[in-house]
Amino acid sequence: MIETELLPKYSIRKATKDDIPVLVRMRLMLQLHMETVNGRILKHNETWKNGLPRFYSDLVDNSNSLGLLVLDNEKEQAVGMTIGQLIEDRDMEIQRYVKINDVWVxxxxxRKGICSLVVNKLMEFYKERGIKTFTxxxxxxxxxxxxxxxxxxxxxIIKSCVAKIS
Incomplete structure (x- = not known):
């Protein structure tokens, strides 16, 4: 229902090497957002920030990963993204699952259904390849x-805790 209304206005496509600056910008905005809503989150340093272009370049080239961009068709600009990565771990009961690394709108x-649209598209992609578990x-x-x-x-199902000891 929402998806069909959104599709004429927005489109989703696979991220390419040309999109790396957009992915980096959105990931940095996601990081800032996370730090704003919870000041106790461990913050990344400049080395991490400087490594983001390489990270996304490797991701775009990796057949086990998928980056999707949401485009506003009228403005011809990216307005959202998500990144999924297939994880294969033989030590786990479910040995193949997808880790959704980044989502940004x-x-x-x-509040327009864009996040649901792009995450569902990512999950559909992996479901077609037999993956049924997402984290x-x-x-x-x-x-x-x-x-x-x-x-x-x-x-x-799990909480991550941080303690600072002085």
Whole structure:
């Protein structure tokens, strides 16, 4: 229902090498957002930030990963993205699953179904390849993320804790 209404206005396509600056910008915005909603999150350093272009370049070339961009067709600009990575771990009961690494929707485009649209598209891609399990992490106090992931069928099962000892 929402997806068919969104499709004429928005399109989704696989990210390419040409999109690396957009992916980096959106990932940095995601990081800033996470740090804003929860100041206790461990922050990345400049080395990590400087390594993002290489990270996304490797991701775009990796057949086990998928980066998707959401485009506003009228404005001809990227307004959202998601990154999925196939994980193969023979030590796990479910040996093949997808880790959703990054999801970002520009602030002016939120609450329009874009996140659901792009995440569902990512999950469809992997489901067609036999993957049925998807994982992701989000920051505590990110209420938008909490409600979005719940609607999409994700349930929190683990918490990550940080202690600073002086």
């Amino acid at each position: 520009e602030e002016d485009y939120r 992701l992490n989000y920051v505590i106090n990110n209420l938008e993320a909490e409600s979005t992931w719940k609607v999409l069928g994700f349930e929190p």
